[in-house]
Amino acid sequence: MIFANIYAQDMAVRALKSCIKKNQVAHAYLFTGPSGTGKSSTALAFASALNCTNPTPEGDACGSCLSCSRIASGEDADVRVVRPEGNQTTIEQMRDMIKELGYAPFSGKYKVFIIEQADTLNSSSENSILKVLEEPPAYAVLILLSCNQSSLLPTIRSRCRTVRFRQASDEELEEALRSRFNLPEDDLRIVAACSRGAVGYAFDMASDSGFMEDRQVIFQAVKDWYEGPPVLGLQTAELLRSIASERKSAKGSPEVRTLAGNLLEILDSILSWYEDILRLKVSGESARVTNLDYQDDLIPMSGRYSTAKLCASVRAIMETRRYVQGNITPQLALENMFIAIRPDL
Ligand SMILES: [Zn+2]
Known part of the structure; x- marks a missing residue:
């Protein structure tokens, strides 16, 4: 290095x-x-x-x-x-x-x-x-x-x-990703936005073919949770935990992966989903969203939430992040979060 x-x-x-x-x-x-x-x-x-x-x-x-x-x-x-x-x-x-x-x-x-x-x-x-x-x-x-x-x-x-050490801007992350990986521009933007200023995460995500697959599973779980019975919150929390425990470091990365770190990345994906709905709610369909490839799912969601509920959802996810960082058993925190982020509860 x-x-x-x-x-x-x-x-x-x-x-x-x-x-x-x-x-x-x-x-x-x-x-x-x-x-x-x-x-x-x-x-x-x-x-x-x-x-x-x-x-x-x-x-x-x-x-x-x-x-x-x-x-x-x-x-x-x-x-x-x-x-x-x-x-x-x-x-x-x-x-x-x-x-x-x-x-x-x-x-x-x-x-x-x-x-x-x-x-x-x-x-x-x-x-x-x-x-x-x-x-x-x-x-x-x-x-x-x-x-x-x-x-x-x-x-x-x-x-x-x-x-x-500071967080990098999305533009700096995209630039760094472009210099190392041969990814389509849309994917670069998604990875940059999901890594929240951390070049290490961005590189891990870009070199990990499982990242896009995991993201798909996570967003599907969130969508299923909206439609299913409230008891599904428990199962959804468990699903996220198992994705987190199976996520491995990209080869050659000096970053050591922990369950808490992996959970934070998953929560960041969910956070980006809610921030996108909030952007669409506030600025309409022309809003610049992070999860470009999910625009068709996100636009109707913005109609199901009030702005206040969306702000409360973002807060609930941030709070769950803090719990996970504080090494509190994640299962309960995740279950509570799922209750807080559902439009009808
Ligand atoms: Zn030397």
């Missing part, structure tokens, strides 16, 4: 390259921003640039030297990725990391630890790394990745240099 392959994060990339060029590499970084915006890829690109034996004059890695190749295949002894075990990053994992940091790099200039989902560090794990953040060995670089930096101790945050 090299900086040249990071999309829509110019500010973050510029800041990191500048650290390298000015030889002002900090010992700890906190990459913060929404899930899927490229924090993992950028951390790997930064690690590659730090240890590359043939870097470009602009401060990017070459992508092909031994160090770059090893990092790309996850086999580099000097660049390690720590992922949570279940819901937590444990104190044992942090102790192992601290022990490893006691040894000088094997072949590179720096020893880099990338801590994925740092918000899963519990308080004892956080406390255990304070000392190493305070007095790190000269060759150590720690990169903490977080979607929710407020969950980290202020003493951790203050010891890290913060690099912010």
